Amino acid sequence: MPIFTAPDFDNHEQVVFCNDAETGLKAIIAIHDTTRGPSLGGCRMWPYASEAAAVTDALRLSRGMTYKSALAGLPLGGGKSVIIGDAKTQKSPALFRAFGRFVDSLGGRYIAAEDVGTGVADIEAMRQVTRHVAGTAGGSGDPSPVTAYGVFQGIRAAAKAKLGRDDLAGLRVAVQGLGHVGLDLARQLYEAGAALIVADIDLDRIARATTAYRAEAMPADRIHAADVDIFAPCALGAILNDATIPEIKAGIIAGAANNQLAEERHGAALMKRGILYAPDYAINAGGIINIHHESAGKYDRAAALRQVEGIYDTLLEIFARAAAEGIPTSDAADRVAETRFGKHRQAA
Template identity: 50%
Template sequence: EAAKLDAFDNHERVWHGRDEERGLNAIVAIHNTVLGPGLGGTRVWPHETFEAGLTDVLRLSRGMTFKSAVAGMDFGGGKALIIANSKTDKTPALLEAYAEMLMALNGQYFTGEDVGFTVADADFLRKRTPNVTGTTVGGSGNPSPVTAHGVFLGIKAALKHRGIATLDGVHVAVQGLGSVGWTLCQKLHAEGARLSVTDIDAARMEEAQKVFKATPVALDAILKVEADVFAPCALGGVLSAENIPMLGAKIVAGAANNPLVRHEDARLMMERGVLYAPDYVINAGGLLNVAAELAPGGYDREATMAKVAKIPETLADIFARAEAQKRPTNDIAAELAFERINAARRD
């Protein structure tokens, strides 16, 4: 399995865009375009070193290949990173320079929202380049609510697999109360779930206590909460061989891309009896939504939501296969992606 994953480790192209005057330091990573052009959001994050940023964007773009493939989409894997602080450095001049970079890529890569990159940013870019999705004008807007809906359905599928038919009284520990995490909490709360939450943003935490009667938890304690579900909805790299033994929940299902530091550590979760919903399967809602903008007939909300409704079915299938074969769920998910990409290669 590891060898097969390695074979998917090479990126087709990686572009570095630098404009010192306008403050742009961006990487566009195009992982695999066998199924179609690269599609994935732009992250704006102040990585301390270029290498740390590169590692992040390479992993993310690779994840997009798997996400598109499993969701049955005709897009490849791509992702961009602007190394900058989204609150202080994301000036119009920087975004202008980034739009020029996207134009120079000539349709190999389509982008949209991600951490630090908003609908307003997408709208700004859209006036300068057609290679942007998730816009309000002529687009489908913010993909986060659709991602949150898919994650919500995925959590229910995981609970169902464990014989739990209702969210009433189910305890969910949510890490990250951003665009996706907050909407997810709304949905869980509305169906009677009990919430424990954490975020680096104290105001969000206070609001969650008020609105959802959520229990606030320290940043480093959320993993240990003895909840039914742990929902990572902040950044990636939160689960490792060091902390998986401390996991308090029996299900891990959330929005964060690459929550595992290493793919193979999912085995440790399996051995602890923790059911893991693979990230790119459960969080594909937003991608399905933005991809729909690029369909020949334009965006169709109903058709998109019908595709999102298939996320729990795909997960149920992955859970069943993983159990029958005694293999980690993310190996099964990767296999589904390989099958589709390899079949397209043979065509």
């Protein structure tokens, strides 16, 4: 497939294809922009249907990380990596060491952390061969609970902007995806008094949520259409598309998934329907904020959580700008982030 003319190529600085015959590693590292600093982003392991799908995911995710770091005010650029494979059956320490050697060859331009399909143990295997990793057992660890905390704060901000209240008691929330982030978000929502509807392809996760958080289960391919106040996508991307948007009943969409809009035009489609959308890279920045506090020196969890709480105010700023300018919230978030790119480049 073409790279430089691919629809999701956005002047990426570097795309690296990684192959190791001995371990079966096939991976892609995409570095989008390092203007603000080294690119930091998760390493995702997923059984992509094709190599083209893996490349597309890497390109889109890495761009999102650039915008996420800028919007969060972090001195970091955007990068992401994907390993093609089934995380349940094809993982091995040797495979992640092989991948770590490719990360190390980039000399710090890309820093890897965990993502969908990878965990702290995998990052530790990579750390045996490279220092360019984050989210290790001795540092900030699993960023998922902090990511979930940031999404929770973002949901509160969206409720404030749309409903005039930031307490969630009695609101109905549909959580799509109960991975590390989604399940912890469900816990926080339950403790805040929200009524939950949940969906996941893993029945064990469904059982945990229905038992612990009194959630109602719903099929994963229909939960977007649930009759709820808030829809929280926490699975894979492109959930907001031509097929799903007309079926959404929620007045607010605010969740942890990356690249929720299948195409940029879908931000306008949501605005046209009167649905308030919390841009994904704004609301799910808690993980990278948490990891940055590890890379900045001695990890201070309290300081990290205080900065994550700022997601509430960042989203209120985005919502206010979108309303004032009559533009989709996704466009407003892009403008805020791109202004910060420009300031940084001028200063450089």
